[in-house]
Amino acid sequence: MKKNIVSIVKIQNYNPDKVKSAIAKSIEPLGGMNAFVNKGQKVLLKPNILLGLSPDKAATTHPAVIAAVAELVNEAGGIVFLGDSPGVGSFESAMKPTGIGKVVEKYGIELADFSNVHPFECEDNVIAKHINLAKAVDDADVIITLPKLKTHVQMSMTCAVKNQYGLVVGMQKGEYHFRLENRDALADLMVDINRIAKPKLAICDAIDAMEGEGPSGGTPRNIGVILASADLPALDVVACEIIGLNPNNVPVIQACKRQKYGATSLDEIEVAGEAIESVKITDFKQINNLQNVRRILPMPQFMLKIVRQQWASRPRINKNKCVKCYKCRDGCPVSPPAIDPDRPVGKEVDDKTCIRCYCCHEFCIAKAIDLKKPWFDRVFKITKLMNFLNKHIGKFLPHI
Ligand code: SF4
Numbered sequence: 001m002k003k004n005i006v007s008i009v010k011i012q013n014y015n016p017d018k019v020k021s022a023i024a025k026s027i028e029p030l031g032g033m034n035a036f037v038n039k040g041q042k043v044l045l046k047p048n049i050l051l052g053l054s055p056d057k058a059a060t061t062h063p064a065v066i067a068a069v070a071e072l073v074n075e076a077g078g079i080v081f082l083g084d085s086p087g088v089g090s091f092e093s094a095m096k097p098t099g100i101g102k103v104v105e106k107y108g109i110e111l112a113d114f115s116n117v118h119p120f121e122c123e124d125n126v127i128a129k130h131i132n133l134a135k136a137v138d139d140a141d142v143i144i145t146l147p148k149l150k151t152h153v154q155m156s157m158t159c160a161v162k163n164q165y166g167l168v169v170g171m172q173k174g175e176y177h178f179r180l181e182n183r184d185a186l187a188d189l190m191v192d193i194n195r196i197a198k199p200k201l202a203i204c205d206a207i208d209a210m211e212g213e214g215p216s217g218g219t220p221r222n223i224g225v226i227l228a229s230a231d232l233p234a235l236d237v238v239a240c241e242i243i244g245l246n247p248n249n250v251p252v253i254q255a256c257k258r259q260k261y262g263a264t265s266l267d268e269i270e271v272a273g274e275a276i277e278s279v280k281i282t283d284f285k286q287i288n289n290l291q292n293v294r295r296i297l298p299m300p301q302f303m304l305k306i307v308r309q310q311w312a313s314r315p316r317i318n319k320n321k322c323v324k325c326y327k328c329r330d331g332c333p334v335s336p337p338a339i340d341p342d343r344p345v346g347k348e349v350d351d352k353t354c355i356r357c358y359c360c361h362e363f364c365i366a367k368a369i370d371l372k373k374p375w376f377d378r379v380f381k382i383t384k385l386m387n388f389l390n391k392h393i394g395k396f397l398p399h400i
């Protein structure tokens with residue numbers, strides 16, 4: 001069987017020339033840009049633009065990476081267009097703070113249509129046989145996805161496969177959070193979206209990644225690598241190995257495994273360039289959430305919902321840090337919003353209606369939302385125990 005290639009290239013910083021040669025080197029084992037882009041094709045570059053934050057926060061794909069890929073696509077004869085649907089606010093408003101505006105200006109890049117949607121269908125999909133995605137997906141001949149490697153409070157990690165969730169436009173993302181509620185179903189949806197969008201190539205910005213409470217509230221951590229692959233789940237598995245995260249605890253990788261989408265174990269992957277061991281970060285700060293509880297305690301969906309409601313961390317507003325921007329309230333998928341900074345102290349979050357999606361935490365650029373474990377977890381350290389069991393005996397249990 002031919003193994004799926006994931007390329008690892010070391011590069012310490014965002015020096016534009018060095019970034020370009022690192023990316024060119026990363027796609028060499030995959031056949032170079034000409035293996036993905038033909039002359040005259042419209043190529044959608046899909047970075048991760050979660051919010052309008054500056055590049056040094058490591059929450060968004062660095063503009064130097066976008067610029068380098070745009071140059072390589074141009075050299076291959078492709079026509080670049082660029083876009084994403086941020087969690088809150090518009091792509092246009094995020095362009096200046098993220099540094100992407102300058103890239104767009106310098107290369108005369110056309111912005112992709114993320115204002116309108118196009119209906120897609122796929123009979124093989126698990127969650128969404130019919131789904132509306134950004135019209136840009138329909139306009140593109142080729143999609144190149146440019147994820148940022150980050151921890152993620154709900155999904156453990158965000159990288160190549162999850163990056164396509166940004167093809168769902170605006171508040172529709174929140175509606176899916178509300179409808180699906182649990183992260184396994186959401187992960188299945190993300191695989192569905194990939195099956196429709198069919199990104200041909202992923203080039204991951206893991207030069208400065210994010211550790212801790214990502215995808216927006218964590219801390220930048222220099223890993224100093226670019227990863228590239230035509231097999232997105234394979235890239236995610238390698239990213240997990242680099243940051244010391246068990247792929248079995250990443251819902252999106254588990255969903256790929258369930259749906260037999262791409263390579264989901266190292267045995268099926270060929271690593272090109274640097275060896276994983278040589279770039280591994282042994283003390284990368286992970287999310288301290290409950291991982292894959294169903295493997296240790298198999299239970300029906302309704303029970304899982306109750307357990308999750310009781311057990312999962314709860315968002316709490318830190319009044320000292322809150323700047324009353326209301327992004328948390330505007331982005332909450334529950335109606336009426338489960339969070340409101342104007343409510344009395346201690347009652348800002350309605351724990352009964354909150355579905356623990358952590359969108360509020362994701363959208364709060366003031367880092368004013370803390371995630372608090374319930375008292376019994378703080379006392380008995382149950383999450384720690386379950387994650388320990390999952391790590392040591394989970395691998396012997398059947399896959400769920
Ligand atoms: S908690 Fe954060 S997102 Fe919500 S209003 Fe305050 S600063 Fe804004």
Ligand code: SF4
Pocket residue numbers: 315328331332333334337338339349353354355356357358359360361
């Ligand atoms: S309060 Fe926060 S975690 Fe709860 S449902 Fe709203 S956005 Fe999700």
